[in-house]
Amino acid sequence: MTAISKRCAGMQASPIRKLVPLANAAKAQGTTVYHLNIGQPDIPTPDGYWSALKDSLPEVLAYGPSQGLPVLREAISTYYSRSDIPIDADEIIITTGGSEAVFFAFMTTCDHGDEVICFEPFYTNYNGFATMAGVKLVPVTSSVENGFHLPEAVEIESKITDKTKAILICSPNNPTGTVFSPGELQTLSSIVQKHDLFLLSDEVYRDFIFDGGSHLSTLELPEIEDRVVVMDSISKRFSSCGARLGNMISRNKSVMAAALKLGQARLCPPTMAQYGAAWIYHNLADNYYKDVLATYQSRRDLLMEELSDVEGVFFLKPEGAFYATIKLPVKNADKFASWMLTDFQLDGETTMVAPAAGFYATPGLGLDQIRIAFVLSEEKMRKSLCILKEGLKVYKETVE
Amino acid sequence: MTAISKRCAGMQASPIRKLVPLANAAKAQGTTVYHLNIGQPDIPTPDGYWSALKDSLPEVLAYGPSQGLPVLREAISTYYSRSDIPIDADEIIITTGGSEAVFFAFMTTCDHGDEVICFEPFYTNYNGFATMAGVKLVPVTSSVENGFHLPEAVEIESKITDKTKAILICSPNNPTGTVFSPGELQTLSSIVQKHDLFLLSDEVYRDFIFDGGSHLSTLELPEIEDRVVVMDSISKRFSSCGARLGNMISRNKSVMAAALKLGQARLCPPTMAQYGAAWIYHNLADNYYKDVLATYQSRRDLLMEELSDVEGVFFLKPEGAFYATIKLPVKNADKFASWMLTDFQLDGETTMVAPAAGFYATPGLGLDQIRIAFVLSEEKMRKSLCILKEGLKVYKETVE
Numbered sequence: 001m002t003a004i005s006k007r008c009a010g011m012q013a014s015p016i017r018k019l020v021p022l023a024n025a026a027k028a029q030g031t032t033v034y035h036l037n038i039g040q041p042d043i044p045t046p047d048g049y050w051s052a053l054k055d056s057l058p059e060v061l062a063y064g065p066s067q068g069l070p071v072l073r074e075a076i077s078t079y080y081s082r083s084d085i086p087i088d089a090d091e092i093i094i095t096t097g098g099s100e101a102v103f104f105a106f107m108t109t110c111d112h113g114d115e116v117i118c119f120e121p122f123y124t125n126y127n128g129f130a131t132m133a134g135v136k137l138v139p140v141t142s143s144v145e146n147g148f149h150l151p152e153a154v155e156i157e158s159k160i161t162d163k164t165k166a167i168l169i170c171s172p173n174n175p176t177g178t179v180f181s182p183g184e185l186q187t188l189s190s191i192v193q194k195h196d197l198f199l200l201s202d203e204v205y206r207d208f209i210f211d212g213g214s215h216l217s218t219l220e221l222p223e224i225e226d227r228v229v230v231m232d233s234i235s236k237r238f239s240s241c242g243a244r245l246g247n248m249i250s251r252n253k254s255v256m257a258a259a260l261k262l263g264q265a266r267l268c269p270p271t272m273a274q275y276g277a278a279w280i281y282h283n284l285a286d287n288y289y290k291d292v293l294a295t296y297q298s299r300r301d302l303l304m305e306e307l308s309d310v311e312g313v314f315f316l317k318p319e320g321a322f323y324a325t326i327k328l329p330v331k332n333a334d335k336f337a338s339w340m341l342t343d344f345q346l347d348g349e350t351t352m353v354a355p356a357a358g359f360y361a362t363p364g365l366g367l368d369q370i371r372i373a374f375v376l377s378e379e380k381m382r383k384s385l386c387i388l389k390e391g392l393k394v395y396k397e398t399v400e
Numbered sequence: 401m402t403a404i405s406k407r408c409a410g411m412q413a414s415p416i417r418k419l420v421p422l423a424n425a426a427k428a429q430g431t432t433v434y435h436l437n438i439g440q441p442d443i444p445t446p447d448g449y450w451s452a453l454k455d456s457l458p459e460v461l462a463y464g465p466s467q468g469l470p471v472l473r474e475a476i477s478t479y480y481s482r483s484d485i486p487i488d489a490d491e492i493i494i495t496t497g498g499s500e501a502v503f504f505a506f507m508t509t510c511d512h513g514d515e516v517i518c519f520e521p522f523y524t525n526y527n528g529f530a531t532m533a534g535v536k537l538v539p540v541t542s543s544v545e546n547g548f549h550l551p552e553a554v555e556i557e558s559k560i561t562d563k564t565k566a567i568l569i570c571s572p573n574n575p576t577g578t579v580f581s582p583g584e585l586q587t588l589s590s591i592v593q594k595h596d597l598f599l600l601s602d603e604v605y606r607d608f609i610f611d612g613g614s615h616l617s618t619l620e621l622p623e624i625e626d627r628v629v630v631m632d633s634i635s636k637r638f639s640s641c642g643a644r645l646g647n648m649i650s651r652n653k654s655v656m657a658a659a660l661k662l663g664q665a666r667l668c669p670p671t672m673a674q675y676g677a678a679w680i681y682h683n684l685a686d687n688y689y690k691d692v693l694a695t696y697q698s699r700r701d702l703l704m705e706e707l708s709d710v711e712g713v714f715f716l717k718p719e720g721a722f723y724a725t726i727k728l729p730v731k732n733a734d735k736f737a738s739w740m741l742t743d744f745q746l747d748g749e750t751t752m753v754a755p756a757a758g759f760y761a762t763p764g765l766g767l768d769q770i771r772i773a774f775v776l777s778e779e780k781m782r783k784s785l786c787i788l789k790e791g792l793k794v795y796k797e798t799v800e
Contacts, residue, residue, distance in 0.1 A: 002565070002596045002627065005511045008658035017664060045461040054454060061445040061640040096496050096644065099666040111405045112512050112534050128665020134512050134534055165402070196402045227402065242461040242671025244496065244644075258408035264417060265528020266499040270670045271642025 011131050015124060015334075015358025022341040023352050032349040033341070034384030036372045039174060039323065043239040043292055052279030053272055064271040066263040068094020068247070072274045075281035076232075076247060085219050091251055093259045096269045098204050098233030098246035102126065105229045105248060106133035108258040109198045110165045116200070117159050118168040119151070121175050121325055121359030121366055123202070126168065138164070139361035144327050144369065147316035148176040150184040153191060160195050166229075167192060169218075170202035172209060175359045175371040176325045177300075177318025179209055182216050189224050198255075199224060204233040204246070205321035207289050210297045213319065225251045234277050236322075238284075239292075243273040296322045299374035299381050306385040310392070322374045325356050325366075328392065333357065333370045336395055344391045351384040351391065411531050415524060415734075415758020422741040423752050432749040433741070434784030436772045439574060439723065443639040443692055452679030453672055464671040466663040468494020468647070472674045475681035476632075476647060485619050491651055493659050496669045498604050498633030498646035502526065505629045505648060506533035508658040509598045510565045516600070517559050518568040519551070521575050521725055521759030521766055523602070526568065538564070539761035544727050544769065547716030548576040550584040553591060560595050566629075567592060569618075570602035572609060575759045575771040576725045577700075577718025579609055582616050589624050598655075599624060604633040604646070605721035607689050610697045613719065625651045634677050636722075638684075639692075643673040696722045699774035699781050706785040710792070722774045725756050725766075728792065733757065733770045736795055744791045751784040751791065 003009075016037055023033050067073065073089040080087040095101040102125070110116060112134035118126060120139040130137045138159050142148040150156075156167070167188060171180040180188075192199045201218040209215050218228045233246035250256055300318055307313055312329025330336045334355035344350055356369035374381060403409075416437055423433050467473070473489040480487040495501040502525070510516060512534035518526060520539040530537045538559050542548040550556075556567070567588060571580040580588075592599045601618040609615050618628045633646035650656055700718055707713050712729025730736045734755035744750055756769035774781060 002509075002598055004508050004652075004654045004658045005514075005565075007511055008508050008661060009654075011658070011661045011665075013661055014664045040460075040462055042460060044459045049461070050457050057450050059444045060440075060442060061449070061642040062440055063641045096670075097667065103666075107532060108404050108408050109402075111407055114405075125665045125667070128662065132507060132532070132662065132665070165405075198402060240461040241463040242668065244668070244670045252404075254404045254409075258404050258411070261408060261411045261413055262528065262532065264414045265525045265532070266497065266503075267525070268642065268644070270496075270644045270673065272673070273670065 007131055012127065016354045019337060019341060019352065022338055026341050026350060030348065031345050034349065034351045034376060034380055034387065036374070036376065036384055037352045037354040039236070039373045039375065040241060041236060041239040041322070041375050042377065043295065045240050046238060046280050046284060046288065048279050048283055049238065049240060049276040053276040056272065056275035061271060064268040064274065066268050067260055068092070068269055069271075069274045069278065072278040072281070075278045079281050080219070083215075083217070085217055087219065087249060091249055091256060093248050093256065093263055094269045094274060095246045095248055096266070097244040098202070098231055098235060099125065099129070101231035101233070101246045101248040102202070103129045103132055104259045104262050105200045105231055106130065106135050107262055108255050109200065109229065110135045113163065114165045115161060115163040116166045116168050117156065117164060120361050121148070121356055123170060123174045124358050127361075136163070137361055141362060141365060144315060144325065147319075148173065148178040148325065150180060150187060153187050156191060157195070164195065164197060166198035166200050168200040168202070172205035172215075172320025173323070174205065174321055175323050175354070175356065177321050177323045179213065179215075179319040185216055185218065185221060189221050192224055192227050198227050198229060200229050200231065202231045204231065204236055207237055208293055208296055208322060209320040210293075210300055210318070219249065227252070229255055238277070238280050240277070243277065244270055245273050245277050296374065299378060302378055302381050303372065303374055303385065306382065306389065310389055323371055324374075325359070325369055325371050327369050329396065330368055330392070330400060333368055337370065339395060339399060340388070340391050344394060346387045346390055349383065349387055351387045353388065407531055412527065416754045419737060419741060419752065422738055426741050426750060430748065431745050434749065434751045434776060434780055434787065436774070436776065436784055437752045437754040439636065439773045439775065440641060441636060441639040441722070441775050442777065443695065445640045446638060446680050446684060446688065448679050448683055449638065449640060449676040453676040456672065456675035461671060464668040464674065466668050467660055468492070468669055469671075469674045469678065472678040472681070475678045479681050480619070483615075483617070485617055487619065487649060491649055491656060493648050493656065493663055494669045494674060495646045495648055496666070497644040498602070498631055498635060499525065499529070501631035501633070501646045501648040502602070503529045503532060504659045504662050505600045505631055506530065506535050507662055508655050509600065509629065510535045513563065514565045515561060515563040516566045516568050517556065517564060520761050521548070521756055523570060523574045524758050527761075536563070537761055541762060541765060544715060544725065547719075548573065548578040548725065550580060550587060553587050556591060557595070564595065564597060566598035566600050568600040568602070572605035572615075572720025573723070574605065574721055575723050575754070575756065577721050577723045579613065579615075579719040585616055585618065585621060589621050592624055592627050598627050598629060600629050600631065602631045604631065604636055607637055608693055608696055608722060609720040610693075610700055610718070619649065627652070629655055638677070638680050640677070643677065644670055645673050645677050696774060698778060702778055702781050703772065703774055703785065706782065706789065710789055723771055724774075725759070725769055725771050727769050729796065730768055730792070731800060733768055736792075737770065739795060739799060740788070740791050744794060746787045746790050749783065749787055751787045753788065
C-alpha cells in the first residue's frame with residue numbers, strides 16, 4: 001500500500017483535541033464540563049451581521065473577487081483609519097479566516113526549508129501552517145517569570161541563520177495574554193532591519209488590551225513598512241469564528257501581488273460572510289468595542305482574584321487577548337488536565353483546561369503549565385475556577 | 401529589501417485574469433461583454449439553501465468541527481448512496497471549496513518535491529495548489545483530435561519516476577468536457593496498482609453527463625479503494641460557488657487522518673454555508689438534477705449547432721461538465737481573445753473566451769485553442785457565439 005506523505009504523518013494532532021474524547025465521556029456520564037480550554041468566545045455575534053447577510057441574498061451565490069469584496073476591504077481600511085493607521089484597501093487581501101492569512105504570510109515570504117523565528121509558547125496552529133508551507137519554526141523561549149515578554153535581542157539574534165526569512169509575533173498573545181510594549185516592537189524592528197527579515201505579526205486580538213492601554217500595531221512602524229505582514233481576523237473581534245474571514249495586510253506591493261496569486265488559485269473567500277463583516281466593520285460604534293473589552297477585563301480580574309494567591313500557582317496579570325498561561329504546582333499538567341476529566345468532579349461538574357506543553361516547540365518545556373481562555377460568563381468562570389482549585393488540591397493530595 | 405519567496409515570484413497569474421482589465425475597459429466604453437470565459441454558472445442557487453441558512457442563525461457564530469458538520473457529511477453520504485456508492489460519513493471531510501480538497505489531496509499523498517501525473521489541458525488552479533504543496537505536476541498531453549481522451553498507457557507509464565506519488569484526473573473534465581469511459585478508468589486503475597500510486601480524482605462535475613450517460617466514480621473501483629482520493633464541491637452542482645464548500649472523500653483511513661490534521665490547523669470550513677448545503681443535499685429531488693443537466697445539455701447542443709461546421713474550427717462533442725476546448729483557425733488564440741475585447745464588437749457587443757494555452761503545462765501547446773464555458777442562457781449563448789464567429793472571420797481577414 002502506498003504510504004501517505006511523511007509531512008502529514010509527522011504532524012502532531014492538536015494537543016487540546018486529544019482531551020476531547022475524555023470530555024465527551026465525562027459529559028456522557030452526566031458531568032457538566034466547563035470549557036476554559038478553547039478560544040471560542042461566548043459573546044453574541046452582532047445582530048447587524050445577520051441582518052446585513054439576510055439583506056444581501058443574491059439569486060446566484062457566485063464567486064467573489066479573489067482579493068475580497070471591495071466593500072469589505074474599504075470597511076477594514078476605515079476601521080484602521082479610526083486608529084490613525086492609514087491602510088489602503090489595496091493593501092488588504094481578505095482571507096478564509098486568520099488561518100489562511102498565516103498560510104499566505106508563510107508562503108509569500110518563505111521558500112521551502114526557510115526558517116521563521118517565533119516565541120514559545122505560541123499558537124499551536126502555526127505548526128500546521130509551517131508544515132503546509134514547508135517552513136521550519138525556530139523557537140526562542142519566553143518565560144512565565146517575566147510574563148512572557150520579549151527575550152533579550154542577543155538571544156533572538158543567536159537563532160538567526162542564512163535560512164531565516166522572518167520573525168513571527170502575536171501581540172496581544174495567544175496563549176499568554178502578553179502585549180509587547182513599544183520598546184519591544186522597537187527591538188524587533190531593529191533586528192529585522194539589521195538582518196533583512198520580514199516581521200509577520202498576528203494582531204487578531206488588537207482590540208482586547210486591558211487597563212486602558214492601546215495597541216501599537218506593527219503597521220505603525222514606518223521604518224519597516226516594507227517588512228511588515230499583518231494577519232488579522234474577525235473571529236474574535238466580532239465573535240464570528242465560524243464565518244471564516246480574516247485578512248492579510250502589507251504595504252509591500254510584492255508581498256501583496258504574491259498573496260493575490262495564491263488567492264486566485266483558491267478563487268475567493270466565502271462571499272456572503274463578507275457582506276455581514278462589511279456591515280459590522282462599518283456600523284459598530286465605539287461602544288461595542290468598549291463593552292466587549294470590559295467583559296473580558298472583568299473576567300481577567302476574576303481570574304486574578306481566584307488564582308493568583310493559590311499556593312504554587314504562578315502567572316503575571318494578562319495584559320490583553322483573553323488567555324493566560326499559568327504555572328501549576330504539578331509535574332505534568334497534561335496528566336492533571338486528563339485527570340480533571342476522568343477522575344474529578346464537584347457537584348457533578350468539572351473544568352477542562354489546555355495543557356501548555358503543546359504550545360511549546362521545545363520538548364520538555366511548559367509541562368507544568370496550562371492555558372486558560374476566559375470565554376465564559378463571570379458566574380461560570382467563578383464556578384469553573386473553584387472546581388479547578390479544588391481539583392488541584394485533591395490531585396496534589398492523592399495523585400502526585 | 402528582503403525578497404518575497406521564489407515559489408510565489410515564479411507563480412503564473414491566472415491566464416484568464418489578465419484579460420479582465422481588457423474586458424473592463426470594453427465595458428467602460430459601453431460594450432456588452434458576454435462571458436464564455438469563466439465557469440460561473442448562471443443557474444439560481446436553490447431557494448432552500450437560503451431558507452435553511454436563515455432557519456439556522458445561531459446566537460454565536462462559532463467554530464464548527466474541523467471535519468465538517470455531521471449533518472452535512474451524512475447528507476453527502478446519502479447523496480452517494482442514491483448512486484449505490486456506499487460512503488461512510490467518516491470517509492468525508494468538508495473542505496473550504498473544492499480548492500481546499502485539491503490542496504489536502506496533494507498534501508496528504510505527496511511530500512515536497514514529489515511528482516503527480518496529470519493530463520493536459522487541465523484546470524489551471526491545480527498549478528497553484530501544486531506550488532503551495534511543493535508538488536511537481538508532470539503533464540501527459542491529451543489531444544483535441546480524439547476528444548481529449550486518455551493517452552496510451554505506455555505513454556502515461558513513461559512519465560512515472562521514483563518521485564511519482566499519484567495520478568490526477570478530472571472527469572467530467574474542466575476544460576474539455578471529456579468523460580473518461582469505464583475502460584479508461586480501468587487502465588488508470590491498473591497503472592496505479594502496478595506502480596503503487598494514488599489516484600486523485602476531481603469529480604465536481606459528476607452530475608453533468610450528457611446524452612443519458614451516467615458517471616462511474618473512482619469510488620466504484622473496489623480494487624483501488626485504498627488508493628482513491630476524490631475531490632468534490634457544491635459550487636457547480638448547486639450553483640453556489642461563493643459558499644466555498646467542497647469535500648474530500650477517501651476510504652484510506654491514513655489519508656483521512658492526515659486530512660483531519662490539516663483540517664484542525666485551519667480550524668473549520670465556513671459554518672453557516674454547511675447548513676444550507678446539508679439542506680439541499682437532503683431535499684433536492686431528482687428533478688433538480690435532471691433540470692440542471694437538461695439546461696447544460698441544450699446549451700451544449702446549441703454550441704455544436706453554431707460552431708461545429710465553421711471552417712477551421714475543430715472539437716468533438718463535449719460529453720459532460722459545461723466546457724469545450726476548441727481548436728480555432730488562428731495562430732495565437734490569446735491574441736485573438738484580447739483582440740475580441742479591444743478591437744471587435746457587433747452592435748455594441750462582444751464575447752470573452754479563455755485562451756487554452758494556460759491550461760497546458762507544456763509551453764507552446766494549445767496556442768490555437770480556446771475554452772468555452774456554457775454558462776449563459778440559450779439566447780445569450782446564441783448571440784455570443786454569433787459574435788465569436790463573426791469576430792473570427794474579421795480577425796482572419798484583417799489581422800492574421
